[in-house]
Amino acid sequence: MKEIFARERGGPGGTPPAPAALAAKVRTLAPSMTRSMQRVAEAVAGDPAGCAALTVTGLAELTGTSEATVVRTARLLGYPGYRDLRLALAGLAAQQQSGRAPAITTDIAVDDPIADVVAKLAYDEQQTLADTAAGLDTVQLGAAVTALAAARRTDVYGVGASGLVAQDLTQKLLRIGLMAHAHSDPHLAVTNAVQLRAGDVAIAITHSGSTGDVIEPLRVAFERGATTVAITGRPDGPVTQYADHVLTTSTARESELRPAAMSSRTGQLLVVDCLFVGVAQRTYETAAPALSASYEALAHRHRP
Amino acid sequence: MKEIFARERGGPGGTPPAPAALAAKVRTLAPSMTRSMQRVAEAVAGDPAGCAALTVTGLAELTGTSEATVVRTARLLGYPGYRDLRLALAGLAAQQQSGRAPAITTDIAVDDPIADVVAKLAYDEQQTLADTAAGLDTVQLGAAVTALAAARRTDVYGVGASGLVAQDLTQKLLRIGLMAHAHSDPHLAVTNAVQLRAGDVAIAITHSGSTGDVIEPLRVAFERGATTVAITGRPDGPVTQYADHVLTTSTARESELRPAAMSSRTGQLLVVDCLFVGVAQRTYETAAPALSASYEALAHRHRP
């Protein structure tokens, strides 16, 4: 009966539902709509996200029409029923949402809402990761890994924020059975560096590349014949004088509310992870059991 | 009931539905799901578009479960019911459709060349950042920032890899003039927690959400009336019982060569950075001079 009417009006030749071209479709079909249907279509095109949250009854009330009219409108727009129109609406809303750039390219301001802070920080750290990965010299990295895997002993130097990265690397290396120590006390670092000899590895971590407290022990290790590695954001800095292998981290732009330590840490950690995985690959026979053993050992420390 | 102790649950229930953070949410909550719910979650995460086209009954049949289970899963993921999950699914599908590649990487293998290791690690950490940012509850975050900015004293608990994150947070807070301490010794942590009182803040960092050594001091702080915060990958874990505010980090999939500690750290650090910047914003008058002062103080430690 009337379904014939509905179906043949359903767009040119039984068109499948439209994803993003909904607003256009509304305009195209508006002339062939009745007054109340136009009200519904207008509401839908004007606020997809809002309408997606409404039930048939809700949308009918909002537009001052009835459920039947809403369903008829959905049909006219090419959907089997309101349910499907609603899904399309949700998709459209999501697209619009993600489409507009939340201005994450600017610096963090004092009055930024907390959500923007999250977005900007996440974006910047992602950027740092991408840049660091792109700029990392895999030859140098491979050489460092080889040295580490064969080392009798490994010392890692870092102070401040880099000190935590040094500890992170040390924790990981210890977990796969390597002899590693982190030093954030410059004096102890130097006195320990004296013990190093050929075949040992010394790693200095400094973003600025010019942290004396870290350079000094690396120099000592270098002179003692140990293999030396520098993880730094400044490959032209003083630290590289005494480094057999230089691993460069990306320097993200910094600002008042985002100190250099914050972004440099992200890149350093990526490098450290790469070193760890690389070594774990080379020493897989011993590393794999060691890893699972350390996992088991911790199990009982977790509550049910 | 253990709810007696919990002032407010930050876990599944208070959180509003997430549009793009769905895949992350599935990973985060998967461990706390029952077998059949995992099947549903898997189907949903694997083919959002396909599932969005299905009714409750359809999805139940597809996954070989019942309608009740599907609804339960939707609830666990943070939606009021299946209807809303379906809408979110449609949105996600639309985003994927218009947006970028589905982004599936393989695990790191023992024989991967070093360049692949770098690329995969960088990609995974980027993913973790994006997921964590998308899944972070800004309301909880804002509340935590407010508490921190006004705190008389702040204690941070973390052991293992999380201990380094705790230290990172502490370093930052100290730098803008807040009284913050990191504790990785469980005994000292508890004895210090006893000192806390209303207006103080205690933060527990644990990926598993069930690290007794960290939960214990948080419980003490909670009972002493301090404002408690949990940074965890398991919002359903025991630690959240004693947390006024729960900040969830995303859980990337782990593998033999990529222990959970590695990816969790990335998300935790992002949360910590957000806390820091948030507090720095609130206390800008004092934070800004403090930051530049600490910068100046370090200058002479850098070689020319």
Add this chain to the structure above:
DNA sequence: CGCCGAGCCGAAAATATCTTTCAGAGGTGA
């Protein structure tokens, strides 16, 4: 001016879909 038909509209019934309840299955620890 009043009647008539055509199409529009919404109330309410009919149907589909989603949600809740409840009791059995399956596993777990004592």
Add this chain to the structure above:
DNA sequence: TCACCTCTGAAAGATATTTTCGGCTCGGCG
């Protein structure tokens, strides 16, 4: 082995969507 506890799905119950149906308006025509 038994009690207990959780998970699970079938079916009842509640909502939402679709269809039906009759009233309504509006314009044309006698």
